[in-house]
Amino acid sequence: MSASATFDDVLAAARRLDGVAIRTPLLENARVNARLGGRLFIKAECLQRTGSFKLRGAYNFLASMSETDRKKGVVGWSSGNHAQGLAEAARLMGVKATIVMPKDAPALKIANTKASGAEVVLHDRVKESREEIGMGIAQKTGATVVPPYDHPWILTGQGTAGLELVEQAKVLGVMLDAVAAPCSGGGLSTGIALAVKGLSPSTSVHAGEPAGFDDLARSLASGTKQKNDKLSGSICDALLAPTPGDVTFPIAKQLLGPGLVVTDDEVLDAMETAFREFKLVVEPGGAVALAAALTGKLPVKDRAVAVVCSGGNVDHATFARALARRAA
Amino acid sequence: MSASATFDDVLAAARRLDGVAIRTPLLENARVNARLGGRLFIKAECLQRTGSFKLRGAYNFLASMSETDRKKGVVGWSSGNHAQGLAEAARLMGVKATIVMPKDAPALKIANTKASGAEVVLHDRVKESREEIGMGIAQKTGATVVPPYDHPWILTGQGTAGLELVEQAKVLGVMLDAVAAPCSGGGLSTGIALAVKGLSPSTSVHAGEPAGFDDLARSLASGTKQKNDKLSGSICDALLAPTPGDVTFPIAKQLLGPGLVVTDDEVLDAMETAFREFKLVVEPGGAVALAAALTGKLPVKDRAVAVVCSGGNVDHATFARALARRAA
Known part of the structure; x- marks a missing residue:
C-alpha cells in the first residue's frame, strides 16, 4: 500500500x-x-x-464512506478511546455501530460506549479473537470495519x-x-x-x-x-x-x-x-x-x-x- | 456609590x-x-x-489606570486566586506589584505569586491587618490598591x-x-x-x-x-x-x-x-x-x-x- x-x-x-x-x-x-x-x-x-x-478520525472515516455503505453500519473493536470515539461519531451521523469489547473491560467504558447508542458485543479475551468476531459481523451484515489507526x-x-x-x-x-x-x-x-x-x-x-x-x-x-x-x-x-x-x-x-x-x-x-x-x-x-x-x-x-x-x-x-x- | x-x-x-x-x-x-x-x-x-x-479583572484594572499611576505600582492582598491573577497581570504589563499574604499561606501559593515577579509581604494573620499593611504600602509608595472584586x-x-x-x-x-x-x-x-x-x-x-x-x-x-x-x-x-x-x-x-x-x-x-x-x-x-x-x-x-x-x-x-x- x-x-x-x-x-x-x-x-x-x-x-x-x-x-x-x-x-x-x-x-x-x-x-x-x-x-x-x-x-x-x-x-x-x-x-x-x-x-x-479519536472522534476526529472516526468521524472523518464515517463522513468519507458512501451513503450506501453508511446505511449498512460500521463495526470496530477496542476496549478504549477508539470505541468511544467511533460510537459517538456514529451517533452524530445516525449510523448503526457495533463495537466488540472484552468481557473484562471496565464497566464504565462499556457503559460509556453503550450510552452513545452503539451495540456492544462482549467477547472472551482468552478464548476468542475480537478481530474474527468483528470481521464475522461485517461479513454477515455488510457493515464496514473501522480500523483504529491504519x-x-x-x-x-x-x-x-x-x-x-x-x-x-x-x-x-x-x-x-x-x-x-x-x-x-x-x-x-x-x-x-x-x-x-x-x-x-x-x-x-x-x-x-x-x-x-x-x-x-x-x-x-x-x-x-x-x-x-x-x-x-x-x-x-x-x-x-x-x-x-x-x-x-x-x-x-x-x-x-x-x-x-x-x-x-x-x-x-x-x-x-x-x-x-x-x-x-x-x-x-x-x-x-x-x-x-x-x-x-x-x-x-x-x-x-x-x-x-x-x-x-x-x-x-x-x-x-x-x-x-x-x-x- | x-x-x-x-x-x-x-x-x-x-x-x-x-x-x-x-x-x-x-x-x-x-x-x-x-x-x-x-x-x-x-x-x-x-x-x-x-x-x-481573576486575571481578567486584574488586567483590565491595570490597563484602565493612568500611565502615571501604573509607574507607581499596585498593591493587593489575597491568599488565593486574586493574588496570582494580579501578580501575573502586573508582570504582563511591566508594573511593579506588591502582594500582602498571610505567613501561613500554602508555600506553593506564595511561590507562585513570587514566580510572577511580585514582591510578597508576609503578615501575621492573627496580630496584623492585611488591609492596614496594604494601605500603608500604598500611602508610602503611591501605589494603587487593586481590590479583589468591588x-x-x-x-x-x-x-x-x-x-x-x-x-x-x-x-x-x-x-x-x-x-x-x-x-x-x-x-x-x-x-x-x-x-x-x-x-x-x-x-x-x-x-x-x-x-x-x-x-x-x-x-x-x-x-x-x-x-x-x-x-x-x-x-x-x-x-x-x-x-x-x-x-x-x-x-x-x-x-x-x-x-x-x-x-x-x-x-x-x-x-x-x-x-x-x-x-x-x-x-x-x-x-x-x-x-x-x-x-x-x-x-x-x-x-x-x-x-x-x-x-x-x-x-x-x-x-x-x-x-x-x-x-x-
Missing part, C-alpha cells in the same frame, strides 16, 4: 469536522515556561468529545488537531520549532505530521512512546518495522500497539524526526504537572509527549514546542497515583 | 483583554446532557492563565468571560436559558450578568454560593445586604467574602435571579464529574455553579444552561477527596 494520504486530505477532513470536533485550546503556562527556558504549548485533546482525539481516512482525521495547533500558535505570533504527539499505531502522529509539515515545513514532528513499547522509535532508527516484545506492562494502556501500521509507517519514515521514549514514572510526573499547572486531566498514554518535553528529551530551552495531550480517560485510582507523586 | 458599570464597559474590557486572556472553551458532554435531559455547557475558566478568571474595572473585566460564553453558544446555534457563576464578593457574577443581559436579555443569570456563606442569596431575597455568620468552615476557600460589595450589590439586585446554594458534598461530587466527564481540574469554589446544575437546583431539563467553572487551583489532598466520592 502506498503512502496514500496527503496534506490536502487533512484539509478536507478539517472541513468535514468543522462544527463537529471541538477546537480544543492551545495552552501555555508562565511558570512551566520559566522553568524550561522556552515556550511549551499543550494542545488539549483530552477536552475533545469522548475525552480523546487507514488514510483515520489518520487524516486525527491530523486536523495538527492544523489547529499550528494556526493557534500563529495567532500568538509563534513559529513552532517542534511538535510531538503520543503514538500507538501511528494514526495521530502521522496525521499531525502531514498537517504540520504542510503548514510549517521547518517544524520537526516527533512521536512519543512508553519505554518497552517503542516499536516506532526503533523502526524509524532501523528503517524497517520493528515489534515490541510485550503486549502489556505499561501504565500507558492506550499505546500498546505491537508494531507500526502499513499505512502509517511509510508516512512516519518520510516525515517524523527521532522518536521520544519515556518511562511510566515520567508519565505520572507529567500527569501531575498537567493537573497542577494546566488544570487538565490527562490519561497516561495521553501524557507521553508532555513527559518528553518536561524531562528535556524533547528540548524546549530557547525554543517553541507544542505537545498533544491526546486523551483524558483515566480511572480514579491511576489519577490518584499521579497526584501522590507530589504533595501540595 | 452608583451602579457605575455598563455593558459597554464590558465590551471595552474585552478589547483590552484581546490576545491576553485565553478564550477558554465552552464544553459539553453527551452523557451528562442525556442524564440531565437538557444541554449543560461549562465555561472552563480553570484553564485561564493563573488557573482562574470595583467597576474589576467586575467588567470578569464579565468578558460572559461575553465569550454567549458568543460561543451562539456559534453552536444555542440560545441560553440560564447562566450561573460562582460568587464570593460578586465581581464575577455581576460582570457576567452585565455581559449576558447585554447580549441576551431573556437569559436568567444566577450566582452560586456554598451553604453557610450564602450572603448574596439572602441579600437578594431580602433586598438588603446580609452578612455570613462565619468567616471559615467551607471547602470553598475562594468564596468566603462576608457580604456583597457596595459596587456589586446594586448590579446584582438589578440583574441576578435567585441565588443557588450548594453543600460541600455536592461541590465534591461536581468536582468528580468535572474530572470524569469533562477532564477538567476544578477547585471547590470553582465548582459551585456546576454543582447547582448537576443537583437540579439550577434546572437543566429541556433547557440550555451554561455554568462558569471559575478556577482550578486546588491542592492534591482536596482533589483526592473528590476522586474518592466515586470509585472507577
